[in-house]
Amino acid sequence: MQLKFVFIGAGNLATHFSTALKNAGYPILQVYSRTNLSAAKLAHKLNSDYTTSTDTISKEADVYVIAIKDSAFHEVLPAIEFSDKLLVHCSGSMPLNELEKYSKNTGVVYPLQTFSKKRKVNFLEIPVFVEANSKKYEKKLVEIAQQVSNTVSVLSSEKRIYLHIAAVFACNFVNHFYTIASTILSTQNIPFEVLKPLISETAAKVQLMQPEDAQTGPAIRFDENIIAKHLNELKGIKDYDELYNSVSKSIFEHHQKKI
């Protein structure tokens, strides 16, 4: 018999993960969110119930998936009775043992991707990292994860936090640099559009080359003249000159041993 799920949380990750589970045939009984609209929207999509009160969370599920901000865990979870139901979180940087005071059976399913509600993703292509506090539930979580992803690995909490940090650099910080680039262009009335082929190619290169070998630009050429010009132009635009300076230095330091 298929395991039944309750989702605690209705954000970006909850939306994509619960949809993938439902599409793989797992019943999602209920969605909990503090925000009525979010809970209702996701529940409608999943054809499930929803609630905004921790008192009325269904007792009927086998697996409770916690997909809320790490900082909200200890506000929401103490109000719910899980007893020995499997309690799973999806967070990169929360150790598994933080769940142990809430249930005897705990686990982690960490899908490594950036989710926005409106954007479709192919969940099967997302690497998923699993951990559990027993071999039995580790096996069960691997089986579940393999229904929604083609790349499932077991990974400890100690290692998972490094994976999360790497993802922050490769995704969140990268996207912020796209934002900075867009802001700089807008001061000159140049459309962000013109950067799109460069952004695509930069990401495409490292699918086939090591990023170290793909590095180009003034910093790796030690072109101090260009760097000085750029710093001069950036003076006074937010913190951009400081960021430019520290990332250029970091490129120097990383590559000087190699050249």
Next chain:
Amino acid sequence: MQLKFVFIGAGNLATHFSTALKNAGYPILQVYSRTNLSAAKLAHKLNSDYTTSTDTISKEADVYVIAIKDSAFHEVLPAIEFSDKLLVHCSGSMPLNELEKYSKNTGVVYPLQTFSKKRKVNFLEIPVFVEANSKKYEKKLVEIAQQVSNTVSVLSSEKRIYLHIAAVFACNFVNHFYTIASTILSTQNIPFEVLKPLISETAAKVQLMQPEDAQTGPAIRFDENIIAKHLNELKGIKDYDELYNSVSKSIFEHHQKKI
């Protein structure tokens, strides 16, 4: 009659740009590089002559394309007699007027892309920015550029440097963050492979959304607990904790007005 070209430089940009021109039917008479191997390799590819001496640069071309490091311009160019031949550079941050002491007719063709010799690119998709010191040559350069690119614009030196700075953030700095992510993963024996879907999706999202709206992660959620954990794990790994801190702060500052 087709204009004939000489390329001064045989690096990544020279290789891709000269190949695109040749494929569009323009004869490339000669390649100059200080490095014999680079000159010979590119000349072989273009079926052209090559030289490593500024004394033997052909006088027969109509257009001389300078595709060398900005810092090498004033070492190489004074040794060559251009008279009134069209002299064109391809640099983002060098003003057009730096060429004026070497020829009466000067221009810029700046293709906005990251080039690695071994990697094929579709030049037609690359936005190309053109400038010249006369309307006549501006028109000519636009015509030439339109033979190799579908997106050709005229852009002043003053604006081009901002475009270059934006490209440094969106490509060079982004790629360095891929390198940092890869270095962090390697300390845990996790293959860089696992980040590839995330890197692709992060670049794909901003093809359709504004990068500001695509921002995810602990910094934009103001999740100080996760940020503190990450900074703690990064302590002592090169300059990564400093970079993490300054980029996170920059994300705070950019988005706090919007939330």
